[in-house]
Amino acid sequence: KLVHAAMRLLDIVPFMALLVFCVVLIGTVGTLPALGALFLYGLIPVVTQTHLGLASIPKELRESALLQSLTGLTRFRLIDFPLAAPKILAGIRQCAVVNVGTVAIAALAGVGGFGEAIIAGLSEENYGKMLAGAIPAAVLAILLHFAFGLFGRIAAPVSANDIAKK
Numbered sequence: 001k002l003v004h005a006a007m008r009l010l011d012i013v014p015f016m017a018l019l020v021f022c023v024v025l026i027g028t029v030g031t032l033p034a035l036g037a038l039f040l041y042g043l044i045p046v047v048t049q050t051h052l053g054l055a056s057i058p059k060e061l062r063e064s065a066l067l068q069s070l071t072g073l074t075r076f077r078l079i080d081f082p083l084a085a086p087k088i089l090a091g092i093r094q095c096a097v098v099n100v101g102t103v104a105i106a107a108l109a110g111v112g113g114f115g116e117a118i119i120a121g122l123s124e125e126n127y128g129k130m131l132a133g134a135i136p137a138a139v140l141a142i143l144l145h146f147a148f149g150l151f152g153r154i155a156a157p158v159s160a161n162d163i164a165k166k
Helices: 002-012 015-026 031-055 059-067 072-109 114-124 127-155 160-165
Strands: none
Touching (some): 072 127
16 A cells, blocks of 8 residues: 555656656766656556556455465466456556656656657747657557557456456
């Protein structure tokens, strides 16, 4: 519960503020604080979805595992993880897509990438430069969204009913 509460609190903090905190904490502007902020921001959907996935496992399946004397690791491998996997993958997908957008903001810390063109275009009121960064970022986010969705359907096509039948 403490980790989930920390993720909710972190979710409230705007990415730009988190980036500034990382710059101040690390003591430099550049790639390292940007990666730190992206990592922390990316944890939010992964941890939240993992928690939701594990919390949604039917109580009857957990009790059944206990009655069958499954160890914690065996229960996790055979029941918990397969049932939580779709939510976990959804969190990873959300993390990847959100980080494509937030990395553009990280360009303000000197990281570069698509955000550099967007920021240069904004400062110069040059729509071509803005679009040169925005279009590839949008396409990458869309591709990641669909790629992770497809991977999720292939890698985790299990349901509680499938587990209960075993």
